[in-house]
Amino acid sequence: MNTFWNEDTMTAPSATDTTGFDVEKVRADFPALHQEVYGKPLVYLDSAASTQKPQIVIDTLAEFYGRYYSNVHRGVHHLSQVATELYEDARRTVRSFLNARHEEEIVFVRGTTEAINLVAQTFGRAEIGPGDEVIVSEMEHHANIVPWQMICQEKGARLRVIPMDEHGDLQLEHFEEMITPCTKIIAVTHVSNALGTVNPVREIIRIAHAHGVPVLVDGAQSAQHLPIDVQELDCDFFTLSGHKIYGPTGIGVLYGRKELLQRMPPYQGGGDMILSVTFEKTVYNEIPYKFEAGTPNIAGAIGLAAALKYYRGFDIDAIVAYEKHLLKYATERLEEIDALRIIGTAREKASAVSFTLCAVHPHDIGTILDQHGIAVRAGHHCAQPVMQKFGIPATARASFSFYNTRQDVDRLVDGINQVLEVFT
Amino acid sequence: MDDIRELYQEVILDHNKHPHNFFAMEDADARLEGFNPLCGDHYTFYLKFDGDRIGEVSFEGSGCAISKASASMMSAVLTGKTPAEADRLFELFTGIVTGKLPPKEHLEELGKLAAFAGVAEYPIRVKCATLPWHTMHGALHGGDERISTE
Numbered sequence: 001m002n003t004f005w006n007e008d009t010m011t012a013p014s015a016t017d018t019t020g021f022d023v024e025k026v027r028a029d030f031p032a033l034h035q036e037v038y039g040k041p042l043v044y045l046d047s048a049a050s051t052q053k054p055q056i057v058i059d060t061l062a063e064f065y066g067r068y069y070s071n072v073h074r075g076v077h078h079l080s081q082v083a084t085e086l087y088e089d090a091r092r093t094v095r096s097f098l099n100a101r102h103e104e105e106i107v108f109v110r111g112t113t114e115a116i117n118l119v120a121q122t123f124g125r126a127e128i129g130p131g132d133e134v135i136v137s138e139m140e141h142h143a144n145i146v147p148w149q150m151i152c153q154e155k156g157a158r159l160r161v162i163p164m165d166e167h168g169d170l171q172l173e174h175f176e177e178m179i180t181p182c183t184k185i186i187a188v189t190h191v192s193n194a195l196g197t198v199n200p201v202r203e204i205i206r207i208a209h210a211h212g213v214p215v216l217v218d219g220a221q222s223a224q225h226l227p228i229d230v231q232e233l234d235c236d237f238f239t240l241s242g243h244k245i246y247g248p249t250g251i252g253v254l255y256g257r258k259e260l261l262q263r264m265p266p267y268q269g270g271g272d273m274i275l276s277v278t279f280e281k282t283v284y285n286e287i288p289y290k291f292e293a294g295t296p297n298i299a300g301a302i303g304l305a306a307a308l309k310y311y312r313g314f315d316i317d318a319i320v321a322y323e324k325h326l327l328k329y330a331t332e333r334l335e336e337i338d339a340l341r342i343i344g345t346a347r348e349k350a351s352a353v354s355f356t357l358c359a360v361h362p363h364d365i366g367t368i369l370d371q372h373g374i375a376v377r378a379g380h381h382c383a384q385p386v387m388q389k390f391g392i393p394a395t396a397r398a399s400f401s402f403y404n405t406r407q408d409v410d411r412l413v414d415g416i417n418q419v420l421e422v423f424t
Numbered sequence: 425m426d427d428i429r430e431l432y433q434e435v436i437l438d439h440n441k442h443p444h445n446f447f448a449m450e451d452a453d454a455r456l457e458g459f460n461p462l463c464g465d466h467y468t469f470y471l472k473f474d475g476d477r478i479g480e481v482s483f484e485g486s487g488c489a490i491s492k493a494s495a496s497m498m499s500a501v502l503t504g505k506t507p508a509e510a511d512r513l514f515e516l517f518t519g520i521v522t523g524k525l526p527p528k529e530h531l532e533e534l535g536k537l538a539a540f541a542g543v544a545e546y547p548i549r550v551k552c553a554t555l556p557w558h559t560m561h562g563a564l565h566g567g568d569e570r571i572s573t574e
Contacts, residue, residue: 038427359441361488363463364432367549371428380464393464393486422432423489 021322026403029054029310033403040373043411048193048221048352048399049377050243053307057247060306064299072298073272073289087298090305091288094253097308098238099229102258107288108301111252112220113143115239116187118254118291119216120147122264123237128184130156135178135186137162137170138389141193142382144218148187162188164389168195168344175204179211186215190222194383194395195344196327196352198226205234214260220244224401225323225350227316230255242300247307251300254291261287268293319402323351326400330409337413339420343395354381354395357416360423362396368422369396372415430542431549432489439493444500445482452482456566458559465491465555471563478502478510481560488552490543495556497536507564513537514561520544521553 027033032052035042044052064086070079072087094106109115124147128134134148138161145159152159160178163171170188179186186208191198205215214236219228224245230238237260242251256264266273266284270293275283284290311319330353334340339358357365366378377397380387387393398412449455449470458467465487472480481499486492498517502510517537519525523544531538543553 361486361492363465363488363549363552364490367431367546368428379462387464393466422428423437 019318019322019325021318021325021402023322023403023405026314027405029056030403031055031058037373037375038371043372043374043408043415045398045400045404045408045412046375046377047224047401047404048244048397050249051224051246051401052403053248054246054310056310057303057307061248061299061303064302069299071295083298086302087296090301093305093308097228097312098223098253098255099231100255101231104287105255105258105261107254107256107261107291108296109239109252109254109291110250110297111241111243112218112239113147113241113252115237115252115254116144116216116218117147118267119185119187119237119256119264120151122267122291123185123214123260124148124151124155126263126265128152128155128157131182132157132184133160133180133182134158135160135162135183135188137188137199138164139168139170139192139195139197139199139383139386140187140189141218141220142384143220144187144189144216145385157184158182161385164197166390168192168197168346168386170197170199172200172203176207176211179208179213183211183213186213187218188215189218189220191219191225191350192344192346192383192386193221193352194354194381194386194397195346196349196354196399197344197346198222198348198350201235202233209234214257221352222350224311226320236260242304242307245304245307246311247304248297248300251297251304253304256287258287261291266290266293270294272296314402322402323400326404326406326409327351327353329406330398330400330412333409333413334416337416337420340416343390343392351401352397352399354397356392356395357419357423360419362394364423365396365416365419368419369412369415372411372418374412374415376412427545431546433539433542435497435536435539436489436493439496440489443483443492443496445480445496446484447482448484449480449482454563456559456563458485458555460487460491460551460555463488463552465552467491467495467556467559469495469556469559469563471560474504476506478505478507483556487555488549490540490549490552491555494540494553497539498556498560501535501537502560510560510564514557517557518554521550 030052068082070083072084091106095103165171190201201217208215216237217235219238219240223240236257238255240253243249273285273290273293275285341356343354362378379394452470453473454471456469467483467485470482481502483495520527520541521543527538527541540553
């Protein structure tokens with residue numbers, strides 16, 4: 001720790017971050033960060049669960065509801081046209097953010113969970129048959145396991161799992177041998193929510209495509225930490241959750257390669273997804289509307305676009321460098337604590353540190369840290385197979401965003417020492 | 425720090441560190457699992473009768489300090505009680521940790537269990553404290569999960 005400044009002037013240190021990233025400028029944009037919890041300044045280290053929102057997103061939602069609100073794709077009136085324009089503008093913003101080739105490859109959904117369910121229930125239902133196989137990895141979130149299990153069960157297909165080693169790196173040595181003519185899709189997370197591992201998805205996709213198998217990349221934990229280019233990745237599906245990338249809750253994105261989306265049957269039936277309906281026959285709408293039945297989350301999509309524009313206003317390389325620096329600093333400081341074991345020591349990680357403390361259950365860690373104003377996640381992180389792999393019931397997880405500081409890390413370390421004091 | 429000590433009382437920390445009756449009972453009359461999927465607390469409780477009374481209670485498994493201490497103290501308190509007395513303690517215990525009963529009015533009946541009164545200030549932790557009691561209540565009154573001695 002640096003010692004050359006006075007502890008009373010706690011705002012000074014950020015300027016000394018070696019990356020030169022102006023984190024205080026970022027923090028000024030996030031009103032929720034500037035509050036006290038139990039009389040202590042909030043240290044928010046739960047961004048992997050959900051990120052806080054910048055003022056511009058909050059203002060955009062208020063302005064939309066206050067001035068431009070109406071339903072989309074329906075009315076001939078002025079407000080409906082404005083709302084439709086804003087909603088479709090949001091789609092264009094997402095297309096640009098992911099560098100998708102076509103606007104219609106962007107489907108608005110509730111979040112990553114719905115995006116994966118959509119693919120499992122449409123692509124999966126059409127393409128997977130008895131004896132077929134779906135491949136996932138051992139470090140998946142339940143949202144990228146259960147939808148596949150459901151369709152496999154329904155179709156008499158088999159779910160196969162790419163194993164990982166004790167560091168939390170996928171063991172890809174035998175991955176290619178797992179792919180057979182029965183493999184219909186591979187679904188793998190880009191960044192593990194429980195371990196922070198960054199997976200070599202480009203390599204996985206390259207191998208899969210050599211065998212003609214499409215790949216879904218779960219980007220719930222990656223889009224807010226790494227630059228995403230779906231064309232460069234060459235993935236067939238990519239999913240993200242708006243609330244994890246500074247946007248509102250209840251909005252997310254499914255990117256799907258145009259040829260695949262066109263081939264897939266619709267997801268839900270209803271308004272907006274049809275061209276014509278008679279009691280004898282319904283003609284489905286074009287993509288992406290075929291997958292957007294009912295009134296969509298219009299405000300959510302517009303809020304998400306505001307969040308993506310805000311985020312893209314920064315130099316993404318500077319964000320990546322700063323977050324890397326923060327993760328390295330956190331890892332080093334946490335490693336100083338003898339009783340602490342970091343769960344997940346993969347070669348490449350992004351912005352989350354899971355840990356256990358000798359003889360202290362993560363739930364107790366979470367409660368005591370909370371009393372010190374420090375918000376972390378404690379539990380199995382919806383990744384029970386990961387916990388089983390490491391032989392633990394749960395972990396505490398500190399996850400970082402570009403609005404976190406080195407002082408946040410220091411407060412976390414102090415808090416953990418307080419936990420140990422209570423328990424020894 | 426004082427606030428957190430209200431929750432993590434010495435007696436709770438002691439029972440967490442050195443739980444009483446922490447073993448799998450071979451000849452139990454009843455066995456029941458208690459599981460909180462939210463936080464992963466997972467215990468198996470064993471119950472042996474001695475005539476009309478609870479002869480012995482034991483448990484094994486893993487979970488947070490609150491749940492483990494609660495299980496440990498419960499196992500000690502219930503030994504020698506009738507099922508009716510156990511039900512009364514169940515009512516009292518769940519009453520104080522949910523804040524529905526004022527602990528001060530029941531100090532004598534509660535005995536050491538009064539240490540859990542602080543849990544009422546932490547709504548998210550109530551389930552940790554009550555998990556052992558709910559499971560034992562199920563073992564005393566449930567049917568299917570009972571196992572017979574050989």
